[in-house]
Amino acid sequence: MDNMNPKSIIVIFGATGDLAKRKLFPSLYRLYEKGHLNERFAVVGVARRPLSADEFRHYVRDSVETALNQELADGKFASHFYYHPFDVTEAESYQRLKALLEQLDETYQTEGNRIFYLAMAPEFFGTVTSRLQSERLTDTRGFKRLVIEKPFGHDLASAQKLNREIRRVFSEREIYRIDHYLGKEMVQNIEVIRFSNAIFEPLWNNRFISNIQITSSETLGVEDRGRYYDHSGALRDMVQNHMLQMVALLAMEPPIRLTTDDIRHEKVKVLRALRPIAHNEVDQYFVRGQYGRGMIRGKDVPAYREEPNVDPDSNTETFVAGKLLIDNFRWAGVPFYIRTGKRMAEKSTKIVVQFKDVPMNLYYRTNETIAPNLLVIHIQPDEGITLHLNGKKTGESTTTTAPFQLDYCNNCIDGINTPEAYEKLLYDCMRGDATNFTHWDEVAASWQFVDVISDVWANTKAADFPNYEAGSMGPAAADELLKKDGFHWWPIEHPKP
Ligand SMILES: NC(=O)C1=CN([C@@H]2O[C@H](COP(=O)(O)OP(=O)(O)OC[C@H]3O[C@@H](n4cnc5c(N)ncnc54)[C@H](OP(=O)(O)O)[C@@H]3O)[C@@H](O)[C@H]2O)C=CC1
Numbered sequence: 379m380d381n382m383n384p385k386s387i388i389v390i391f392g393a394t395g396d397l398a399k400r401k402l403f404p405s406l407y408r409l410y411e412k413g414h415l416n417e418r419f420a421v422v423g424v425a426r427r428p429l430s431a432d433e434f435r436h437y438v439r440d441s442v443e444t445a446l447n448q449e450l451a452d453g454k455f456a457s458h459f460y461y462h463p464f465d466v467t468e469a470e471s472y473q474r475l476k477a478l479l480e481q482l483d484e485t486y487q488t489e490g491n492r493i494f495y496l497a498m499a500p501e502f503f504g505t506v507t508s509r510l511q512s513e514r515l516t517d518t519r520g521f522k523r524l525v526i527e528k529p530f531g532h533d534l535a536s537a538q539k540l541n542r543e544i545r546r547v548f549s550e551r552e553i554y555r556i557d558h559y560l561g562k563e564m565v566q567n568i569e570v571i572r573f574s575n576a577i578f579e580p581l582w583n584n585r586f587i588s589n590i591q592i593t594s595s596e597t598l599g600v601e602d603r604g605r606y607y608d609h610s611g612a613l614r615d616m617v618q619n620h621m622l623q624m625v626a627l628l629a630m631e632p633p634i635r636l637t638t639d640d641i642r643h644e645k646v647k648v649l650r651a652l653r654p655i656a657h658n659e660v661d662q663y664f665v666r667g668q669y670g671r672g673m674i675r676g677k678d679v680p681a682y683r684e685e686p687n688v689d690p691d692s693n694t695e696t697f698v699a700g701k702l703l704i705d706n707f708r709w710a711g712v713p714f715y716i717r718t719g720k721r722m723a724e725k726s727t728k729i730v731v732q733f734k735d736v737p738m739n740l741y742y743r744t745n746e747t748i749a750p751n752l753l754v755i756h757i758q759p760d761e762g763i764t765l766h767l768n769g770k771k772t773g774e775s776t777t778t779t780a781p782f783q784l785d786y787c788n789n790c791i792d793g794i795n796t797p798e799a800y801e802k803l804l805y806d807c808m809r810g811d812a813t814n815f816t817h818w819d820e821v822a823a824s825w826q827f828v829d830v831i832s833d834v835w836a837n838t839k840a841a842d843f844p845n846y847e848a849g850s851m852g853p854a855a856a857d858e859l860l861k862k863d864g865f866h867w868w869p870i871e872h873p874k875p
């Protein structure tokens with residue numbers, strides 16, 4: 379089927395950057411290796427540094443070999459790559475790029491299909507897009523698509539401005555806003571687990587679920603991204619996009635059909651139903667943290683304020699925990715707790731759905747509560763689901779309950795090699811499937827929710843920063859957030875098989 383082997387020219391703006399090297403080239407190679415890219419494709423890299431086509435091909439080959447830890451048999455894959463050095467702020471260079479695209483279109487018979495991938499700093503997104511139009515690179519007989527990296531704006535106003543700029547050139551259907559969490563195997567599985575199992579959907583509401591917890595913790599610090607991160611913080615970097623997308627997938631109504639529009643429509647409804655937080659309520663619902671010095675895997679690591687390109691008196695949060703309420707019939711009264719942070723104890727993304735307790739304990743020690751049923755969705759590094767149930771304790775004379783677990787581990791099965799998120803997203807974009815990309819309405823609703831919190835935090839100095847030790851699970855206030863509702867964070871380690 380033609381759509382399974384799409385043909386297109388992909389122009390990567392920022393082709394010598396970290397993202398292209400670590401994610402995009404290896405993902406394109408995996409698609410090529412699997413036969414998902416037929417021979418009718420070419421990639422044009424754009425960046426400022428002067429490289430010849432051969433040097434660029436070597437660079438691509440090196441990037442793939444390093445990322446995938448394998449040697450490429452020959453130069454066939456890299457031969458599809460071209461390099462066009464120029465500063466994207468210079469209008470005149472776009473004409474030469476246009477000529478190159480026209481020539482490659484002939485050579486590779488790509489029928490005028492063009493994907494423009496903006497893998498560079500967001501300050502260039504608007505400029506590049508308008509140049510593509512003014513220099514007529516978007517005048518093509520095939521499809522034209524724009525892939526745009528995060529962050530999509532800094533707040534609602536800047537996101538609106540950026541959206542206006544790109545919408546002058548590309549229609550909403552042609553815009554692919556990347557949220558790489560939507561390319562993760564188990565994030566995509568949330569919808570399937572919910573809507574293909576008869577046992578979950580009847581329980582998936584406020585009558586049976588007491589709370590939902592989403593943790594995305596990292597052990598890394600800000601690495602070399604201090605310049606960006608110190609103006610962003612965990613709320614903008616992780617919550618506005620990845621965390622709220624996971625909330626939307628967990629809370630959405632079943633779509634009428636599995637089409638891009640129907641799914642996005644349901645997700646937008648959730649984001650719009652998030653109970654807005656007033657300025658004076660932020661402390662009640664959200665906790666911010668910043669890491670101090672500590673130890674990660676036995677090694678001393680510096681405090682956030684000691685990282686390169688970070689203000690030594692920085693007020694930026696590297697940790698966020700929050701309680702979200704969704705004001706609709708299904709979820710009224712069910713808190714969704716989220717937490718994410720850098721330099722935490724584990725690298726882990728997990729969702730824990732905690733079901734309500736049974737009405738009474740009939741068993742041993744009837745004044746004690748039985749362990750609640752939990753459905754744990756392991757997003758990464760392990761992938762799978764665990765269902766926590768209770769059963770009879772084997773061999774006990776009195777009827778005593780003991781918890782046990784039904785465990786499905788996706789990446790434990792021999793031979794399963796889960797595709798990288800970027801691999802799936804690139805392939806989706808080439809085939810014109812925008813389901814796992816964010817629609818403007820989702821972006822706008824997320825910023826609207828988050829803006830109040832960032833506004834309050836930007837205008838009040840966090841006197842207790844740094845307030846968590848590197849290598850811990852965040853500040854104590856994050857535990858208090860649940861404790862006052864009678865809950866606690868469930869551990870995020872996956873039990874070893
Ligand atoms: N790196 C990551 O893991 C992730 C990155 N992102 C997003 O992806 C985008 C790219 O990030 P990343 O790769 O880390 O950034 P880098 O800083 O590593 O790369 C930036 C790229 O842009 C090029 N560039 C910079 N200025 C110009 C210019 N004026 N004209 C032409 N090219 C220019 C640089 O090359 P040269 O110096 O040769 O011009 C380089 O290729 C950002 O939006 C980021 O937020 C999102 C998620 C993860």
Ligand SMILES: O=C1O[C@H](COP(=O)(O)O)[C@@H](O)[C@H](O)[C@H]1O
Pocket residue numbers: 528596615616727
């Ligand atoms: O988008 C981002 O995500 C990464 C975490 O991604 P993961 O796939 O490793 O969970 C985060 O480190 C980065 O700060 C943020 O920009």
